[in-house]
Amino acid sequence: MINCAAASSTGGCLADPVRAFLLNSVWPGKLALHCRERSIRLVHISTDLVWSGGIPPYKRNSPAVPMSFYGWTKLLGDMVTTRHNPDALVVRTSVLVGEVGARQATFSEDILSGRATRFYSDSIRHHTEILPLAEELHRLAAGTRKGLIIVASPLAMSRLGYAAGLIPEPGQALAPRGVPRNLTMLPDIRVRENRQTSESLRALHQ
Numbered sequence: 001m002i003n004c005a006a007a008s009s010t011g012g013c014l015a016d017p018v019r020a021f022l023l024n025s026v027w028p029g030k031l032a033l034h035c036r037e038r039s040i041r042l043v044h045i046s047t048d049l050v051w052s053g054g055i056p057p058y059k060r061n062s063p064a065v066p067m068s069f070y071g072w073t074k075l076l077g078d079m080v081t082t083r084h085n086p087d088a089l090v091v092r093t094s095v096l097v098g099e100v101g102a103r104q105a106t107f108s109e110d111i112l113s114g115r116a117t118r119f120y121s122d123s124i125r126h127h128t129e130i131l132p133l134a135e136e137l138h139r140l141a142a143g144t145r146k147g148l149i150i151v152a153s154p155l156a157m158s159r160l161g162y163a164a165g166l167i168p169e170p171g172q173a174l175a176p177r178g179v180p181r182n183l184t185m186l187p188d189i190r191v192r193e194n195r196q197t198s199e200s201l202r203a204l205h206q
Contacts, residue, residue, distance in 0.1 A: 002137050003031055003044045006074070008104070010049075013070040024073035029080030036085040043141045046092040048125060048152070050075040053180025056124075060092070060148045060188060067178050082147065089140060090148045093133060093191075094126035094183065097162070106130055107159070111166050118171035119159040124182045126152040127162045132191045140189075154190040156183070 006024055007013050013020035028044055035042040049071040050064040066072045078090045097108035107127065110116040128151075136151055163170035175181065 001031075001035060001040055001042050002141055003028060003042065006045070006077075007070070008047075010068050010070040013068070013073060017069060020070065020073050024070070025076040025080065028077035029084050032081040032083075032085035032088050035088065041141055042081070042085055042088040043137060044078070044081045044088055044090050045137075046078050046090050046148075047071070047074050048092060048094045048183045048185060049180065050078065050092070051180065051183055053123075053182045056182045056184040058150075058183065058185045060150055067180055078148070087146045089146050091137065091140065092148065092150050092152075092185075094128050094152045094185070095159075095162075096130045096133070097127045098130040100130055107162070108166060111163050111170075116163070118173040119163045120175040120179065121158050121160040121172050122181055123175040123179050124156050124158055124184055126154075126156050126183070126185060126187070127159075128153045128191050129193060132193075136189055136191060149188040150185050151189040152185060152187045152191055153193065154187060155193075156185070 005027065007016070007020040013024075032042055032044070034040070048058070049068060050066050051058050051062065052065045052067050055062070064075050066075055081088050081090055096106045098106055099109065100106060105113065105115070107116070133151065160170055160172055
């Protein structure tokens with residue numbers, strides 16, 4: 001089982017902290033216990049926002065001190081998952097990009113649809129292709145690895161740098177207070193770049 005359920009908006013978590021706590025912290029623990037009791041393999045999806053951005057590059061054993069309420073709820077979810085199910089695998093990844101057609105758009109879909117026009121120039125993260133990531137998650141779900149690993153694109157860049165590859169002149173902005181500055185990681189598994197996805201996204205919105 002792969003647990004992708006989460007309240008993933010930092011603003012949304014502040015607006016409804018009870019929902020965020022239930023989805024990100026309580027639910028993973030209950031699911032982990034359920035899977036352990038029934039000998040079901042569990043892969044739980046986490047985030048790079050459990051780190052503060054102060055001492056990159058981050059490794060799986062780097063101390064986690066989130067800067068947001070969302071990050072704290074996810075970190076607690078990671079902890080209860082492994083506590084209730086020592087055989088579970090927690091996968092930390094970063095900004096998801098690519099075409100999925102889901103109700104919640106990925107970062108690249110927000111760019112190409114015009115919903116996002118200004119981008120942080122000083123917040124560094126790993127923009128990770130969602131379809132190749134899904135393939136890696138399925139492989140991990142079929143394996144026996146447990147504990148915590150980082151699965152992400154090998155290259156870290158600013159949101160502005162990523163947006164520049166999709167639109168000609170993206171607007172520039174500085175990250176607001178509370179947004180980690182540098183979340184460069186050392187991935188245990190490097191997710192390949194899917195250039196075909198980016199090209200199809202650009203063609204779709206031209």
